[in-house]
Amino acid sequence: MKNAQAFLEALDRKAKMLAPAARATFEANRELCSWLLDPLARWAEAAYGPEVFDAAARGYAEYCVGVAKAKAIYEREGRYTPERMPEIMSGVYHDEGYMIPYMWAAILIYPFWPSMVSHIAMFRDEFVRRLPKNARVLELACGHGVLSLLAAEDRPDLEIEGSDISPPAIAVANRLLAVSGHADRVRFEVSDALKVDTNGDGRYHGVISAMLAEHLPNPTPLFSTMAQRVTSDGLVFFSTALESPQRDHVFEYNQESRPLQMAEAAGLRASRMASDASAIPPGSKFLPRATAMILRAR
Numbered sequence: 001m002k003n004a005q006a007f008l009e010a011l012d013r014k015a016k017m018l019a020p021a022a023r024a025t026f027e028a029n030r031e032l033c034s035w036l037l038d039p040l041a042r043w044a045e046a047a048y049g050p051e052v053f054d055a056a057a058r059g060y061a062e063y064c065v066g067v068a069k070a071k072a073i074y075e076r077e078g079r080y081t082p083e084r085m086p087e088i089m090s091g092v093y094h095d096e097g098y099m100i101p102y103m104w105a106a107i108l109i110y111p112f113w114p115s116m117v118s119h120i121a122m123f124r125d126e127f128v129r130r131l132p133k134n135a136r137v138l139e140l141a142c143g144h145g146v147l148s149l150l151a152a153e154d155r156p157d158l159e160i161e162g163s164d165i166s167p168p169a170i171a172v173a174n175r176l177l178a179v180s181g182h183a184d185r186v187r188f189e190v191s192d193a194l195k196v197d198t199n200g201d202g203r204y205h206g207v208i209s210a211m212l213a214e215h216l217p218n219p220t221p222l223f224s225t226m227a228q229r230v231t232s233d234g235l236v237f238f239s240t241a242l243e244s245p246q247r248d249h250v251f252e253y254n255q256e257s258r259p260l261q262m263a264e265a266a267g268l269r270a271s272r273m274a275s276d277a278s279a280i281p282p283g284s285k286f287l288p289r290a291t292a293m294i295l296r297a298r
């Protein structure tokens, strides 16, 4: 049965230049990264066959090249220069040819990028394992669905609903779900996180919004949705990118205090925060990083 090594060996074959750094991050955080990659390797192979590892490695490589190009433009322009929303909808979220490799990259950056590893620890130890028994969980912008599936794998009592605006992403999530053994407790569907019915009485003990806010022209309504959806004693796992340009990053966060202020203005408070940077060339104006928080109702 395949495990984390299958992803690393595929990087050696298909993304040689990126493999040493990814392996170093994995080795320095082996237990945590294996918690994510071992079950993912099983599901990926069962859902897509053994070729999936090379495809994932190619997706990761393409994504890293895109990020490096976007960073160079950012340094020159001094601000994000994303595509317009209609182009992002058609050229990213609705384009299967772009979205499927992107989804492999989106999950592989967690164990392979130093700026993302602490998110796995916070997600597992301070969110998933602290939810009450039989908790109901909502994941907004679940993409590939892997965070929800890992939560289900770790906690056999959870019931989880995930949604994403992208049909190809939800197709990936449903394919992995079908072989995960969790199809009776996890559901994925296509929907816009900002169109979740906030007047509905559906409240959740856990709400996940991972790496979504930077994709929204205005993230403020996302924080209202999270505040309205979480129970008074519930937990929110929130994360976002700062000074990290990409073709579909439309909202530029420069300070950790900004998403925190947005959360506080919506009636949430942070009980834990982590923010980590990636390595960048000396002399860069910007410092790409990712921040994660555990939020609770006030």
Ligand SMILES: C[S@@+](CC[C@H](N)C(=O)[O-])C[C@H]1O[C@@H](n2cnc3c(N)ncnc32)[C@H](O)[C@@H]1O
Pocket (backbone or CB within 6 Å): 093, 106, 107, 140, 141, 142, 143, 144, 147, 163, 164, 165, 166, 169, 191, 192, 193, 194, 209, 210, 211, 212, 215, 216
């Ligand atoms: C970087 S991926 C993050 C996926 C996953 N949450 C993770 O942490 O790896 C961003 C996701 O946000 C989704 N997305 C963008 N705008 C959205 C919206 N308005 N509603 C729901 N999903 C959205 C995209 O389709 C994509 O799957």
